[in-house]
Amino acid sequence: MQLFTRSSLLVVALWLSVPMGAKAQDVAAGQKIFNACRACHQIGDHALNSIGPVLTGVVGRKAGTFPDYHYSDANKNSGIVWDEPTLMEYLRNPQVKVPGTKMMFPGLKKDEDIVNVIGYLKTQVVP
Numbered sequence: 343m344q345l346f347t348r349s350s351l352l353v354v355a356l357w358l359s360v361p362m363g364a365k366a367q368d369v370a371a372g373q374k375i376f377n378a379c380r381a382c383h384q385i386g387d388h389a390l391n392s393i394g395p396v397l398t399g400v401v402g403r404k405a406g407t408f409p410d411y412h413y414s415d416a417n418k419n420s421g422i423v424w425d426e427p428t429l430m431e432y433l434r435n436p437q438v439k440v441p442g443t444k445m446m447f448p449g450l451k452k453d454e455d456i457v458n459v460i461g462y463l464k465t466q467v468v469p
Contacts (some may be wrong), residue, residue: 367457367458367460367461367462367464368458368461369458369461369462369465371455371458372455372457372458372459372460372461372462372463373462375450375455375458375459375462376459376462376463379394379397379447379459381393382394382445382447383395383396383397384396384397384398385397385398385463385466386398386466387469391408391410391411394411394445395408395411395413396408396411397463397466398466398467398468399466399467399468400424400429400463400466401424401425401426401429401460401463401464402423402424402425403423403424404422404423404424405417405418405420405421405422405423405424405440406418406419406420413444414440414442414443414444415442416440416441416442416443417440417442417443417444417445420440422439422440426460429456429460429463430453430456430457430460433449433450433456433459433460434449434450434451434453434456435448435449436449
């Protein structure tokens, strides 16, 4: 019986050592957090450039390419394509990810908030 107990403990220990997957994105929470972004950005089917560019369809878009927005040279020349890992870094601290960006937002401090905003952004695709 003691062998069974040791084996069971080994299985549990191995199971606990396996990294768990990333927490699921909460789109509704991301939409609420995105309200802070609305001071400068529009999103949705009829969005227009404002202080910042339209963010509809931003996931997968090359940085500095939304039509009729005057981007900083730093953003246009960054070579970035906005995917999840890149957005994680950028939304944490835009000035560190793209030195010289015009985006003066100080960044989101909680990884969970960033993940949720990205989840929301992913739902906002170009029609």
